[in-house]
Amino acid sequence: MNSFLLLLLVIVVAALVAVGLAVLRARRSLPRPVAPRAPIRRALVVYESMYGNTQRVARAIADGLSGVATVDLIEVGEAPAELPPGVDLLVVGGPTHAFGMSRPRTRADAARQAGARVISERTGVREWLASLRPTGPATAALAFDTHASHPRFFRHIGSAAADIAGSLARLGFGVAAAPEHFWVAGSQGPLDPGEEQRARAWARGLLDLAAWQPSTASSPRPEASSSTS
Numbered sequence: 001m002n003s004f005l006l007l008l009l010v011i012v013v014a015a016l017v018a019v020g021l022a023v024l025r026a027r028r029s030l031p032r033p034v035a036p037r038a039p040i041r042r043a044l045v046v047y048e049s050m051y052g053n054t055q056r057v058a059r060a061i062a063d064g065l066s067g068v069a070t071v072d073l074i075e076v077g078e079a080p081a082e083l084p085p086g087v088d089l090l091v092v093g094g095p096t097h098a099f100g101m102s103r104p105r106t107r108a109d110a111a112r113q114a115g116a117r118v119i120s121e122r123t124g125v126r127e128w129l130a131s132l133r134p135t136g137p138a139t140a141a142l143a144f145d146t147h148a149s150h151p152r153f154f155r156h157i158g159s160a161a162a163d164i165a166g167s168l169a170r171l172g173f174g175v176a177a178a179p180e181h182f183w184v185a186g187s188q189g190p191l192d193p194g195e196e197q198r199a200r201a202w203a204r205g206l207l208d209l210a211a212w213q214p215s216t217a218s219s220p221r222p223e224a225s226s227s228t229s
């Protein structure tokens with residue numbers, strides 16, 4: 001084998017090892033899921049979105065939850081720094097920017113790429129979570145994000161949802177499931193086909209999990225109601 005081919009082989013192997021290690025590190029640093037302690041009666045869904053894709057996923061999640069819980073859906077710029085009383089599930093989601101949660105610089109880039117105003121132009125989930133008052137593990141939480149749809153192997157290298165889940169765990173929430181990713185075509189979307197239905201089903205799955213806790217399995221289900229915006 002000539003030396004150029006050998007060098008190329010070494011570079012390819014080193015790149016694959018680096019990517020593999022990054023994937024493993026990202027997975028190991030995720031909080032272990034904690035099943036909700038009680039049926040979910042009141043949920044708050046907070047989302048950040050530039051072009052509307054994460055907003056559509058957040059709406060679908062709120063819709064999925066609203067069959068059995070009271071749900072409020074709030075854009076992150078309007079979200080309170082303290083959870084309203086009675087909220088037993090907080091769902092937080094945002095777009096993946098530069099392998100993690102957005103920053104002011106990436107939001108400015110997003111607006112430049114759009115050549116128009118974006119939805120969450122005032123703040124992002126990173127800044128909101130930094131200002132959110134800590135809570136106890138009795139409050140369940142879920143994290144989600146949207147990503148540009150890459151080939152499957154590269155999908156978990158960097159994600160806003162993993163960072164959001166880590167922040168929620170540090171704030172004391174019982175993070176109830178692994179962070180979930182929803183896929184968009186390119187940077188501005190639209191969402192890949194079926195992603196809104198998947199978001200609805202994902203949220204509903206968590207409610208079913210809460211309903212099956214041994215200590216609460218006999219509790220009556222709350223009346224269906226919702227107040228999404």
Ligand SMILES: Cc1cc2nc3c(=O)[nH]c(=O)nc-3n(C[C@H](O)[C@H](O)[C@H](O)COP(=O)(O)O)c2cc1C
Nearest residue numbers: 049050051052053054095097098099110146148187
């Ligand atoms: C500045 C910027 C950086 C981005 N970085 C990533 C990235 O690292 N990984 C990725 O999968 N997608 C990346 N994207 C694509 C976004 O994830 C995509 O725009 C977003 O999911 C769309 O959701 P939204 O319409 O709610 O903003 C980036 C987009 C922008 C604007």
